[in-house]
Amino acid sequence: MPVSRGLKLGHKVLRRVAGENTKLERALKRSYMKRARGRVASESGPGWTQRAGNGFVVIGEEDSFAEPRRGVALRGGCDLPSVFTAAPLIRRGIEGSLAISRERTGGTGAHATSQVVQTLNGIPPEATAELRSRLNLTNDQFEPTFFGTSLQYPLVERFGEFPRNVVVMSAATDVVRTLYRNRKHGYVVDPGGWWLNQDLGEVLGDLSNVEWFRGEFEKVGRIAIDDFMKNVETIVTELRNRANAELVMYSALVVDPEDPTHNYQLVRQASVTRRREFHIALMELSKKLNFHVVDVDRILKREGVEEQVDFAHFTAEGMKPIGAEFYRILKELEVV
Numbered sequence: 001m002p003v004s005r006g007l008k009l010g011h012k013v014l015r016r017v018a019g020e021n022t023k024l025e026r027a028l029k030r031s032y033m034k035r036a037r038g039r040v041a042s043e044s045g046p047g048w049t050q051r052a053g054n055g056f057v058v059i060g061e062e063d064s065f066a067e068p069r070r071g072v073a074l075r076g077g078c079d080l081p082s083v084f085t086a087a088p089l090i091r092r093g094i095e096g097s098l099a100i101s102r103e104r105t106g107g108t109g110a111h112a113t114s115q116v117v118q119t120l121n122g123i124p125p126e127a128t129a130e131l132r133s134r135l136n137l138t139n140d141q142f143e144p145t146f147f148g149t150s151l152q153y154p155l156v157e158r159f160g161e162f163p164r165n166v167v168v169m170s171a172a173t174d175v176v177r178t179l180y181r182n183r184k185h186g187y188v189v190d191p192g193g194w195w196l197n198q199d200l201g202e203v204l205g206d207l208s209n210v211e212w213f214r215g216e217f218e219k220v221g222r223i224a225i226d227d228f229m230k231n232v233e234t235i236v237t238e239l240r241n242r243a244n245a246e247l248v249m250y251s252a253l254v255v256d257p258e259d260p261t262h263n264y265q266l267v268r269q270a271s272v273t274r275r276r277e278f279h280i281a282l283m284e285l286s287k288k289l290n291f292h293v294v295d296v297d298r299i300l301k302r303e304g305v306e307e308q309v310d311f312a313h314f315t316a317e318g319m320k321p322i323g324a325e326f327y328r329i330l331k332e333l334e335v336v
Helices: 005-018 023-037 080-090 113-121 126-135 169-178 194-195 201-205 208-216 226-242 271-289 298-304 316-332
Strands: 040-046 048-053 057-059 070-076 095-101 164-169 179-182 215-220 246-250 292-293
Touching: 048 080, 057 080, 070 080, 080 095, 080 164, 080 316, 113 169, 113 226, 126 208, 164 169, 164 226, 169 226, 169 246, 169 271, 208 215, 226 246, 226 271, 271 292, 292 316, 298 316
Parallel strands: 070 095, 070 164, 164 246, 246 292
Antiparallel strands: 040 048, 048 057, 057 095, 179 215
């Protein structure tokens, strides 16, 4: 969406008053973004009403969002917002109401399958206290919130409680993310979210946290295929047992439209090879455990990926057929 002239002018005024990249400017930015995230847009049509905001949409027959209520939780992944393009299909002839929320639990870098599974064993808060303080993490990243029975996003909770019928996650997270293990307590963490969730100047201005992390954690790298498959089996089983909910997993697009590699002689493992292996593993797991996979690779190759930047960030047009496939899965699960 283009930035309005008014917003550009306001940004210039802000910098003149507060200074560029100062603590005051960053504080004002955070305040503005917090207000922006709380805004809700309303739409309605024959037989439906909708409320939508940053990371959520609630659709129902009427403003009260009556029963039966259903809920879809998105956990991690830059590819998952494509689910929201299913909203126009969902609201046609909807009965009761349905909410979709991209839950912010744990923030960026908290949704690898190993991180989800380890919460089932319980991690004492005191074991993560210093990590949370230094990297500004929340404790819910280390709690089994993934397996809760209702949606856990405050912007959705204002409309009442919605059950957790479907949880959506992406295999792409395990394909690309690197994990680190705490040397003393054994839990794993992805520090990438810390770098992404704050201004780089603040990170570089206090390297003591980086040095502390190096001393407390050891790199375990990216997950092996066998461990990924074990984790997914645990997640599917526990999600059904604890929340009576179904897992829907996004596969990863195998090709990378902007990858310039033309000679693989010095490449240990091409990224497309790893994504292909995960793709095959998901198909085998889906057959074994009877859970649904949104085959992103098939959908995007069928539609074309010529304008896509990378394998995980889809164009607006690319999102629509993915949303349509997700809608088809919801109908098969009898959620809509």
